[in-house]
Amino acid sequence: MQWESWSAFFNMGGYAFYVWFSFGLTALCMVWEVIALRKRRAEALRLTQLLAQD
Amino acid sequence: MNINWFKYSSPQTFYPLAGKMIPWFAWLAAILAVAGLYIGFAIAPTDFQQGEAYRIIFVHVPAAWMSMVIYIVMAGWAAIGLALNARLSAMMAQALAPTGAIFTLIALVTGSLWGKPMWGTWWVWDARLTSELILLFLYLGFIALQSSIDDPRRADRAGALLALVGVVNVPIIYFSVKWWNTLHQGSSINMGAAPKMAATMLLGMLIMALAFWMYTVAVALMRVRCIMLERERTSDWVKELSVQGIAGVKS
Numbered sequence: 001m002q003w004e005s006w007s008a009f010f011n012m013g014g015y016a017f018y019v020w021f022s023f024g025l026t027a028l029c030m031v032w033e034v035i036a037l038r039k040r041r042a043e044a045l046r047l048t049q050l051l052a053q054d
Numbered sequence: 055m056n057i058n059w060f061k062y063s064s065p066q067t068f069y070p071l072a073g074k075m076i077p078w079f080a081w082l083a084a085i086l087a088v089a090g091l092y093i094g095f096a097i098a099p100t101d102f103q104q105g106e107a108y109r110i111i112f113v114h115v116p117a118a119w120m121s122m123v124i125y126i127v128m129a130g131w132a133a134i135g136l137a138l139n140a141r142l143s144a145m146m147a148q149a150l151a152p153t154g155a156i157f158t159l160i161a162l163v164t165g166s167l168w169g170k171p172m173w174g175t176w177w178v179w180d181a182r183l184t185s186e187l188i189l190l191f192l193y194l195g196f197i198a199l200q201s202s203i204d205d206p207r208r209a210d211r212a213g214a215l216l217a218l219v220g221v222v223n224v225p226i227i228y229f230s231v232k233w234w235n236t237l238h239q240g241s242s243i244n245m246g247a248a249p250k251m252a253a254t255m256l257l258g259m260l261i262m263a264l265a266f267w268m269y270t271v272a273v274a275l276m277r278v279r280c281i282m283l284e285r286e287r288t289s290d291w292v293k294e295l296s297v298q299g300i301a302g303v304k305s
Contacts, residue, residue: 002096009095013106018171022164026113029156030269037276044283045299051287052296 063142065282066291072275079272086265093258101255110168111255115242116263118161120270121189122224124154128196129221132214144210145285147217148200149278153270155193162186173237181230182238185223192220206285 003009012019094112101108128150135144165183166176177183196213203209231240242251242259286292 002099013100015105015107015171018107018167019109022110022113022167025163026117026160029160033156033273037273037280040280044280048283048287048292048296049300052293052300
């Protein structure tokens with residue numbers, strides 16, 4: 001293990017902003033993409049089912 | 055083993071197959087990401103030059119790799135679509151573009167967040183950074199061009215041409231740190247040369263890259279299924295699917 005304590009871990013040797021911003025942004029992009037795709041799929045299914053009911 | 059690949063080259067047979075593949079790739083991505091993050095944060099040592107800031111490498115380099123890999127795969131699908139007039143190939147190209155654009159954006163922003171503490175500047179117009187920015191514009195151009203043409207088959211052809219012309223940018227990005235004297239550091243991994251970094255750093259980076267790759271496959275399959283539903287809404291197989299869906303059969 002590289003870290004003496006949790007606070008040392010979160011502090012990232014003084015680079016906390018740069019490191020956590022990078023990882024946070026990456027995670028956020030990925031979560032957002034999956035949520036957006038699920039919404040898109042629900043909408044596409046709703047429209048095809050509307051069309052099929054005619 | 056003799057698999058009839060052509061059987062899977064039409065949307066109606068690929069759609070259910072893609073649906074079955076998504077959870078496998080999603081789980082692989084999640085497991086690899088957990089392993090990669092554990093190695094990257096708990097096992098990999100502090101860099102003697104860059105301190106802890108170097109840990110950005112575990113998202114920056116895999117994202118930058120994926121931005122280039124996805125572009126090549128996208129252009130490949132576009133080329134097949136153009137040459138064989140295959141609509142599934144064009145749909146695959148279309149499904150990859152947004153994910154490629156997202157990874158390019160991640161590579162640019164995390165690079166900036168690395169550059170600030172290490173170089174003292176968020177941005178420089180050097181060859182590596184500029185060509186990566188051009189890659190983002192190529193992705194956005196591809197997406198905008200496709201969505202601006204109403205006829206999907208014409209949109210596929212126009213997009214494919216743009217994707218193929220833009221492919222010349224990828225080797226420029228890759229070799230930019232060799233060809234020009236740039237502020238960006240040299241490649242983390244050189245083919246044919248021993249890696250200069252600690253083995254655990256390298257391992258963490260490679261596992262994160264694999265995680266991003268699996269993630270890319272999962273979301274591209276999710277998106278291609280949406281595109282199929284949207285573009286083939288009036289076709290019989292989608293109608294059949296909808297009738298089953300209304301009856302409560304999960305697809």
